[in-house]
Structures are given as C-alpha cells and as structure tokens.
Amino acid sequence: MQYMLLIYSAESDDQSQNQAQLMADYGAFTQSIIQTGAFKSADRLKPVSTATTVRVRDGKTLTTDGPFAETREQLGGYYLVEAKDLDEATAIAARIPTAKHGSIEVRPVWAMG
C-alpha cells in the first residue's frame, strides 16, 4: 500500500533547529528508505509565505494570499512511501526528522487502476 506522509511544523520551530544537522538527518533518512525500497517520492515545499489559495465558487475564481487555513503548524513537505501496512508506514513516519518537533500525518493513497 502507498502512504503519503505529510510533514507539518510551525516555521518558528523549524528556524530554531540546527539547520545543518536537520539537513544531514533528512539526507540520512531519505537514503535509508531508498535502500529499503520504501521511497517513492518526496519534496520540500517553499515557505508558507509563498502560498496562494485558489477556490472556484459560482464560476468565479477567488485567489487569496496564504495557505488554505491559518494553523500554527503548516505543511512543509511530504514523502510518498510503499509500506505493507499502517504500522510499517507509521514506523517510517516516526523517523522523519521533523516528527520530533512537528506532526506527520499518515494517509493511505487510493490505488490507481
């Protein structure tokens, strides 16, 4: 089964981390799941200040500055992984460096076809 691991954190909490260490930790983590074959894809998103939200209502396109909701923790990136069940997916999620100060949402993905 495929799972999306959505990485949420407060940007202020991110800033207060040792950036070099964080990068190294992410590098090591990503390598490890590439090796086990769990890795499907991953991306780091640009900061929330670069976000724009689009809604179409009654045929009108409404564009607003900012994320879809103002919450303390915001989406910062994701991993798409292959795991045999939820326990395996959560074990992988727990190893994401941001899990220590943020939250990782684990969501199964509909199988295509």
Next chain:
Amino acid sequence: MNGVWGVARHSSRHPEAPARAGVSKDARTVDEAFRRHGTEALATLIRLVGDFDLAEEGLQEAFAAAAVAWRDAPPANPRAWLITVGRRRALDQLRRRIAFRARQDQLEAEAEIEHQAAPEDVDEAAAAFGDDDLLRLVFTCCHPALSLEAQVALTLRTVCSLSTAQVARAFLVSEETMAQRLVRAKAKIRAAGIPYRTPPRELLDERIQGVLAVIYLVFTEAYAGDPRQSLAAEAIGLARRLAALLPGRGAVQGLLALMLLHEARRPARWNAAGDLVLLEDQDRALWDAGMIAEGLALVEPALKAQTPPSPYAVQAAIAALHGQARTAAETDWRQIVSLYAVLMRLSPSPVIELNHAAALAMVDGPAAGLRMVEALTARGSLAGYDALPATRADLLRRLGRAGDARTAYEEALRLARHDPERRFFRRRLAELEAR
C-alpha cells in the same frame, strides 16, 4: 450477574443473533454455540477472509445455516464447522458484490481468500483456529490508530460479543449512532491498512498497555450512566483470557487482580435502598470470597513479574490489603500508605495523590491528610471532581470543623454526577446540621 440487565445480556449474544425465547433443544444448542464459539470463530474468520464486515456476515449466515443443519445433531466440532461454513459464505458474499467492486479489486480479494491456508474440510478448520486469532482480534480492536472511543466500542462489540444496542447504551448514544461509529472504525481498519496481527516484540509492551487501558475503561465506566450497573464482568472475562494467552506479564495479571478485588466488594457497596455504603461500613460477609481469593493469588506474581512493577500490580496490592482485612479496623493502613508512595513514584496522578491523602489520614490523622488535600486543591488539580471536596469534607468533619465541612459537602453535592453520591452528601449535610 444479577439484575434484569444481566439476564438480558446473556440472551442476545453474538452477531445480532435473532432473539431466541426458544424452548426447543435445537434452538438452545445453536445459542450455546453462539455463546461459546462466536468470538473465536469470528477472530479466525477475520484472519481467513481479511475483512471484518465480510467475516461477520459470513458468520451470521453460518449461524443461520446451523439452525437448520444441526437439527438432527450438532457436529463434533461446532467451532470448526462455523469457520468452514462461514468462510464459504463470506466468499459467496464477496462474489455477490461484483456489481459494486472494480473487477481488479474483486479478483484480488478472491485470490486473497483462497490464498490463506484455508481448510476445505472441517478437520483442518479445527486446526486453523488458534488462540492467536483471539489475540489478533483484541490487538486490532485496540490499535492506537483508532480513537479510544472506537477501540472500546469495537472491543465490546466484537470481542465481548455485546449487541450494538448494548454498546450504544454503554455510551449513552442511540443504536443508530453506535452502528455508524462501528462502521467507521472498521472502515478505517480496512482503508488505512491496520494489520490484523499480534504486534511484533518491539511494539508488544506498549500495545498491551493500550489493550489494558481499554479494559480498564470498560471496567470503571458505569453502564448506561447507572453506577450500580457495569460491564465489570466483560472486563474481567477479557483480562482473564489475556492473562492466559500472554502469561507472566505483570501489567495484565495486575489489572486482572485489581478488577477482581474491586468487583468482589460490589455486593456490599449499595444497600437495599440503593444508597452508598462506605468501605469502612460494608458487611464483609457479602464480599465474593472466590473473587478475592483469585485476585489475591495474582498479586505477588504480578508484582514480581517485572521491575519496576506495573502500576496496576501496585494498585492491586493496595486492593488486596483491603480484601484481606477481616474488619475495617484490621486494615493495614501503614502498608497501604507505603504502597501509595510507590505508586506516586511510578505513575503520579492527582487521583492517586488524593487516595494517598485519604490513606495517610488513617495513619497520621486527619490533619496530615488535610494538608495534602489542600495542596492538591491549591494546585487546581481535580477541579470538577466530586471526590476532592468530598474527601476534604470528610477530613474536616473528623477534625470537628463542622462549618468548613458543610461548605465542602455542598461543593461535592454540586459536582456529584450520580444520585447515590448526591444522597450520600445530603445525608452528611443533614448529620452536620443536627450538631
């Protein structure tokens, strides 16, 4: 189990079995099979079939088939029969769902069911059931990815074999609402890929704690909001099975002992008028000696099984000291106080601190206990919990501070959640007026 409610519970066990006021021998045989084999057959079917709902439907059809097929004589191995037939019925059910599934999904699902080491004849099915299946079922129902509410509801329904209506009453919601919650919980298990298994060694301890938390919740929460009715029997039954299947675990033995020792006192807890009887006033001859003996026998093994001991084991040891005292006056309060001190180190909580204070008062006098209670109150802990002002009131009363005691009882009365407690606080207030 006493009471109208208890009787009702026994006659409507497993998957919404048709109500049987049945007198015929056949009806009783099938009912007997429901009660004795229903949960285990379900547990194995879920493993074989890979889906809660499909397994339940298969089992329900197997019961219906049994009502006819067992008319002449029940089979040598009823459980194996139910599993074999249930599995075939589940497969039929799956094929009937062709219109609602993508072809791919359906082929995959069929292959899955066939692929399991699935027995064709009844004898192999007998071997197919293992105690492991019951553990799988319990751990899955109590998986941390489900909300605590969903864990309790699913456990009561599928492991304890309560009907949906009974589980609904336990939560004080409508049957419709509870049916929805159960559907959502099972849907999450399926959609999120919660594995149907006993957790691997590295996860086992923490998952066992999760199961015990569910059992404890079932034990402590009043059924349908009435403190005199409870699901204690279900909780104890489940803990007994867990202790048999996962031997030598202090936390499991400790919780079982704690519940037995506590439940043993139930017959003395309320008088004929439905009023609360305090521990010190209870007629100990009414306590269930068998349960006390069973509980006592578990306490030492539970304490010794691990270091540090499980908090449940320590709580059981405290309950054991009450259970062993032939009269209230013979209670070993000193030992109880030192056990509370241990408990506070292992698993501190305001409720434990409150109980510690009450025990301390029995050794060092009410003033000592009152100091601890006032420290708790000052911290704002347990705001809204009636036992806090009630304990304070009791200590003040014993110190002769009637005015302060009355104020505290009035606060307890405001916070009380059940009628027996309210009546008790009113009685105390009346006694204090009379002075």
